[in-house]
Amino acid sequence: MLAHTVHYALVVGGLLTLAVVLLPHALGRFRAEPVVPRDHHDLRVLALRHAVASGTLTLPRTTVPSPRSRRSPAHEHGGVLPGALRLACLASGAAAAIHAAAGPHHLAEHPLFGLFFTLAALGQLTWAALVTTWCTPRLLVAGIVGNSAILALWLTTRVWGLPGGLMPTPEAVGPWDLACAGWELLVVGTCVHLLGAGRRRPEGTS
Numbered sequence: 001m002l003a004h005t006v007h008y009a010l011v012v013g014g015l016l017t018l019a020v021v022l023l024p025h026a027l028g029r030f031r032a033e034p035v036v037p038r039d040h041h042d043l044r045v046l047a048l049r050h051a052v053a054s055g056t057l058t059l060p061r062t063t064v065p066s067p068r069s070r071r072s073p074a075h076e077h078g079g080v081l082p083g084a085l086r087l088a089c090l091a092s093g094a095a096a097a098i099h100a101a102a103g104p105h106h107l108a109e110h111p112l113f114g115l116f117f118t119l120a121a122l123g124q125l126t127w128a129a130l131v132t133t134w135c136t137p138r139l140l141v142a143g144i145v146g147n148s149a150i151l152a153l154w155l156t157t158r159v160w161g162l163p164g165g166l167m168p169t170p171e172a173v174g175p176w177d178l179a180c181a182g183w184e185l186l187v188v189g190t191c192v193h194l195l196g197a198g199r200r201r202p203e204g205t206s
Contacts, residue, residue, distance in 0.1 A: 085135060088143065088190035089128040095183040096124035098176055110166060120150055137198065140191040147184040154181060
């Protein structure tokens with residue numbers, strides 16, 4: 001009973017994560033909020049933007065630090081996640097859902113298997129939730145390392161099995177295995193892309 005409760009909780013958590021990722025993007029397409037100056041600072045910002053747009057700004061760019069260099073990818077584009085980051089979050093949530101769905105079956109085989117699938121699902125859900133709010137290079141590296149480790153363990157169980165009598169012979173590859181591996185490869189690839197894009201972006205570029 002406990003295993004099924006955890007399973008359904010993880011599945012619901014995965015669906016909520018996908019909703020959190022997709023909802024701001026959907027709302028951003030249909031909602032365009034007007035910029036209303038609230039104080040003197042906002043008026044100065046609007047004046048600077050107008051000067052830049054009209055070509056009358058005479059101050060060097062180096063004297064005005066760009067806020068983009070201090071913001072994470074999750075806060076760009078008016079609060080809407082960039083496409084690559086959104087794809088990584090969706091892929092991580094999908095992989096977590098597969099791990100949650102397979103958890104009860106593997107728990108019946110061995111408690112360690114069930115524990116692994118539970119931790120993998122929780123880790124992937126947590127990572128997806130974190131990068132939607134504050135994406136840092138460390139989180140991207142964690143996504144690469146964590147999903148690569150899961151992929152390496154999965155490949156080991158399909159080629160050699162596991163030592164200590166846990167899995168004496170390799171397990172057959174199934175369609176859900178391939179789907180989950182595909183989602184995790186997508187997370188790794190998008191994280192590598194985002195890290196590379198962050199390094200290539202010139203400092204102060206808007």
